[in-house]
Amino acid sequence: MDRTELDRPSLVETGFRRLTYPHQEFLFVAEVTRMLVEKGIVKNAVSLEELHKHIPPKDQVVNAHYMNNVVDQFYETSTRFRELYFGLIKYIHREYFQYDFIFQAIPNFRFHFPVHFGEAFRNKRNKDGVFLGQHSDTMLGHSFEEVNFWLPLTECRASNALHMSDLASGIQVIGRVFDDIGWDSDVYHTAGREHFHKRLFSDDDFQSLVVRSTKPVDMKVGEFIAFDPRCLHGPAENTEGRTRVSLDFRIIPLHRYEHAKHYRSQGKSKRKFVRGDVFFQVSASELE
Numbered sequence: 338m339d340r341t342e343l344d345r346p347s348l349v350e351t352g353f354r355r356l357t358y359p360h361q362e363f364l365f366v367a368e369v370t371r372m373l374v375e376k377g378i379v380k381n382a383v384s385l386e387e388l389h390k391h392i393p394p395k396d397q398v399v400n401a402h403y404m405n406n407v408v409d410q411f412y413e414t415s416t417r418f419r420e421l422y423f424g425l426i427k428y429i430h431r432e433y434f435q436y437d438f439i440f441q442a443i444p445n446f447r448f449h450f451p452v453h454f455g456e457a458f459r460n461k462r463n464k465d466g467v468f469l470g471q472h473s474d475t476m477l478g479h480s481f482e483e484v485n486f487w488l489p490l491t492e493c494r495a496s497n498a499l500h501m502s503d504l505a506s507g508i509q510v511i512g513r514v515f516d517d518i519g520w521d522s523d524v525y526h527t528a529g530r531e532h533f534h535k536r537l538f539s540d541d542d543f544q545s546l547v548v549r550s551t552k553p554v555d556m557k558v559g560e561f562i563a564f565d566p567r568c569l570h571g572p573a574e575n576t577e578g579r580t581r582v583s584l585d586f587r588i589i590p591l592h593r594y595e596h597a598k599h600y601r602s603q604g605k606s607k608r609k610f611v612r613g614d615v616f617f618q619v620s621a622s623e624l625e
């Protein structure tokens with residue numbers, strides 16, 4: 338990686354797109370509500386925004402990997418969910434993206450309950466006690482060839498929305514992390530987040546750049562966003578009193594796959610970001 342490469346044009350226009358899909362046709366909310374009952378997480382169907390009222394507090398708290406006991410039960414989805422998701426991928430390909438792409442085989446579920454982040458996050462708060470969850474997935478092992486997608490299944494705003502930066506600020510922050518590690522891509526992709534945190538919690542100007550540039554993206558059901566992986570993003574502590582449920586997934590344009598296929602997760606899974614592992618074997622156009 339060098340400065341020119343980091344500055345290259347985005348695969349997503351200006352780095353960020355707010356898009357829509359027909360949510361009366363793609364009934365994700367109904368299916369996730371049904372799955373919560375089927376998995377025994379709630380007894381009867383309840384509104385997703387109200388989910389926290391029906392789940393023991395201990396199951397709502399996230400661990401250091403942002404997982405909680407509800408998310409843990411959503412690695413297994415359902416045939417119906419998979420049909421909806423593949424349908425959405427086809428829709429995205431048809432309506433919005435000129436190029437063919439591979440896509441994450443199963444999206445990540447987030448159940449972001451209105452509870453405080455606990456002990457696991459005490460090192461991720463600034464002097465005022467504010468939790469700072471900003472990151473780029475590239476600091477966690479992902480390549481720069483991916484496009485991130487984020488799709489809410491509840492209305493979200495302020496502290497339960499995703500917080501995001503513009504592309505220019507993201508590039509500035511990532512460039513600073515690269516400066517710290519002598520532009521070594523291996524160090525960046527294996528330990529980028531640690532280096533980012535080191536600077537974030539020791540350099541007030543850097544921290545203020547990160548905090549100032551990441552703002553909540555208020556969204557409704559039926560909307561989703563696509564963004565460049567260089568845009569910083571992350572959750573805040575949810576103080577809205579309402580649960581936020583969302584899906585996130587990544588795609589890789591086929592014309593960038595050769596550059597993308599050497600990467601693997603730095604999380605506990607160590608899975609590879611390749612076809613047939615994290616990404617589905619078949620491309621979006623081959624689903625048709």
Ligand SMILES: [Fe+2]
Nearest residue numbers: 472473474570
């Ligand atoms: Fe992320």
